[in-house]
Amino acid sequence: MKILLVEDEKDLADSIEEYLVKDQQYNCDTASTLLSASELCSLYDYDCVLVDLGLPDGSGLDIIRQLKNENKKAGIIIISALDELDKRIEGLDLGADDYLVKPFHFPELNARIHSLMRRLKFDGESELKIGALSIDSQSRQVKVDGKTIEFTKSEYDLLYYLATNRNQVISKTSIAEHLVGDHVDILASLDFVYLHIKNLRKKLTQHGCKDYISTVYGVGYKFSAT
Amino acid sequence: MKLLTKTSLIIITISVFIIFASNYMFFHISKMMIKNYVDEELTGQMHNFQNMFSQKGTFDNYIFLNTEVDIKILEKNQPLKPVFIDTVLLKKEQEAYVPYRALRFSLKSPTRTHQITIYKSLVSSDQLVQQITLASIIVVFVFMLLIYTMNQHVFEKVWSVFFRNLSKVESYDIKSKDKLEVEPSEIDEFDKLNRVHQSMVERMQNDYLNLKELTANTSHELQTPLAVIKGKAELLLQSENLQEKELTAINTILETANRLSKLNQSLLMISRIENNQYGEATQINLHQVLTNLIENYNILIDARQFDLKINSSNVCVQMNAVLVEVLISNLIKNAIVHGSENGKIQINLENNQLLICNSGEPLNIPKEQLFKRFVKSSSNKNSSGLGLEIVHKICNYYQIKIDYNYQNELHCFALDFSKIIANC
Numbered sequence: 001m002k003i004l005l006v007e008d009e010k011d012l013a014d015s016i017e018e019y020l021v022k023d024q025q026y027n028c029d030t031a032s033t034l035l036s037a038s039e040l041c042s043l044y045d046y047d048c049v050l051v052d053l054g055l056p057d058g059s060g061l062d063i064i065r066q067l068k069n070e071n072k073k074a075g076i077i078i079i080s081a082l083d084e085l086d087k088r089i090e091g092l093d094l095g096a097d098d099y100l101v102k103p104f105h106f107p108e109l110n111a112r113i114h115s116l117m118r119r120l121k122f123d124g125e126s127e128l129k130i131g132a133l134s135i136d137s138q139s140r141q142v143k144v145d146g147k148t149i150e151f152t153k154s155e156y157d158l159l160y161y162l163a164t165n166r167n168q169v170i171s172k173t174s175i176a177e178h179l180v181g182d183h184v185d186i187l188a189s190l191d192f193v194y195l196h197i198k199n200l201r202k203k204l205t206q207h208g209c210k211d212y213i214s215t216v217y218g219v220g221y222k223f224s225a226t
Numbered sequence: 227m228k229l230l231t232k233t234s235l236i237i238i239t240i241s242v243f244i245i246f247a248s249n250y251m252f253f254h255i256s257k258m259m260i261k262n263y264v265d266e267e268l269t270g271q272m273h274n275f276q277n278m279f280s281q282k283g284t285f286d287n288y289i290f291l292n293t294e295v296d297i298k299i300l301e302k303n304q305p306l307k308p309v310f311i312d313t314v315l316l317k318k319e320q321e322a323y324v325p326y327r328a329l330r331f332s333l334k335s336p337t338r339t340h341q342i343t344i345y346k347s348l349v350s351s352d353q354l355v356q357q358i359t360l361a362s363i364i365v366v367f368v369f370m371l372l373i374y375t376m377n378q379h380v381f382e383k384v385w386s387v388f389f390r391n392l393s394k395v396e397s398y399d400i401k402s403k404d405k406l407e408v409e410p411s412e413i414d415e416f417d418k419l420n421r422v423h424q425s426m427v428e429r430m431q432n433d434y435l436n437l438k439e440l441t442a443n444t445s446h447e448l449q450t451p452l453a454v455i456k457g458k459a460e461l462l463l464q465s466e467n468l469q470e471k472e473l474t475a476i477n478t479i480l481e482t483a484n485r486l487s488k489l490n491q492s493l494l495m496i497s498r499i500e501n502n503q504y505g506e507a508t509q510i511n512l513h514q515v516l517t518n519l520i521e522n523y524n525i526l527i528d529a530r531q532f533d534l535k536i537n538s539s540n541v542c543v544q545m546n547a548v549l550v551e552v553l554i555s556n557l558i559k560n561a562i563v564h565g566s567e568n569g570k571i572q573i574n575l576e577n578n579q580l581l582i583c584n585s586g587e588p589l590n591i592p593k594e595q596l597f598k599r600f601v602k603s604s605s606n607k608n609s610s611g612l613g614l615e616i617v618h619k620i621c622n623y624y625q626i627k628i629d630y631n632y633q634n635e636l637h638c639f640a641l642d643f644s645k646i647i648a649n650c
Binding site for chain 2: 009011012015016018019022023081086089101102103105106154168169171173179180181182191192195196216217218219220
């Protein structure tokens, strides 16, 4: 899968690129200016474009316009600073698929890319298979050995988040923010993450699924599957 | 004390002293003048008397006008120098001593020497002096009264510009972008004062803007470095063969950078609200916003086992979409963070009013400080202390009336949207 990252801050761009390439095995190009991004967009067909709105030579919105004008099928995720929050609505109106407020957790970015790709069916199918476990992001159904398990919305969200970020260390905060959809001010309330993980593991193992989730002490959790 | 009262008081006090002193002097000067006049008259009569005596050799027929005379024969045949005397004589008609001025001199006839004293009554002249003094006192008092009323009129006329400008300065808001407009005055001092005021206000306004800009710029510039720190920490977290100690350290860096960037975002948001940098207001149904947010936060509400009661109906307002969400989510988050576990959360939305209550211990900070930044009642280190400040700023911006109350062990925030209500 090919991703274009448009981000002018070099250090941040390097980190994201490294994460996408090394940890997620994507092909990733980066552009730090509107001009080079525009060039890359017309030269190649990307599956996903990550656009920062504030670029040194213009607004990232122009890239979205160009992609739409050229009828490119790439999924577009806006990564913007909080003070460009108003522009993100404009970006979504222009045809962007999703947005993330900087700074974001990398697993969150990965989950967004995943669900976007599945929604746009770049992988050909919407099902995520890990051993006996299969998660259908289209119908939001979870099956173990073909048998459907009933999940609540938050349980499903949690499982999907862990599964898309499998084999990675995921911090509790990142999980909490993913589930609540917002910043959680309360460290104590991070306990709810523990509770949810416990319930999820119980449910999965009860239905004969292998326990993929392990605790990473002091940090969070890891969904280990090869 | 008012300027007018103060100046009037000073003027009156000084005037009273001056009047008493001047009248005292006037009294004595006029007395002296009258004495001179009487002395001259007596001297004149003496000369007449002497002339007549030298011509006729006798003074029996001489008529003294307004004067009385006393003639004695001196034993010693020696002439006297003329001398003035102040004396009193007992008057039979008035049965009282009456002041007199007298001139004593001698006349020498061939046979003997006469001592002659001419007396002149001072009664009428003393009365005159008293009356004149009284009249002058009355005149001066009338004059003073006139000056006082005139002073008031002049005062009002001269100082009116000053007072109008004063009330303008008083009601001037340094946060407003308008310049301080003061009326020009014909009086140099007032004009100077105006200029001083204006330049002072301008300087203060500049400082205020600079400070505001500094906050905004600093917050803005901090965003990227924080994102970089977070990004690098996230990458490190995925490195292989990390020990538990390293993992915990990296996670702490990540969490701290996260907290810092959220704090930074809150500050940035406050300065953007203050700088009026949020886009247009659109019609928004609060019921919709509330329902979405509750759905988001449900997982937190469940985790802390709150007893949640929502009573919500359609209420539409004219607000910026981002700010509405921030406003209501901050209030709900506040209720979740500070509400006691297993406690109650009550949300009521109807008739232009939103009421969000949570159970909990009474505040340990004064109610007035609740909306101030970085004032925290709990020792929760992850609470930014900015949430309610943002709520307050948004409410101020949209003229939403916000009230806080603690009743029946419930902390309640009541928001009144009547000023920005729209029809659904």
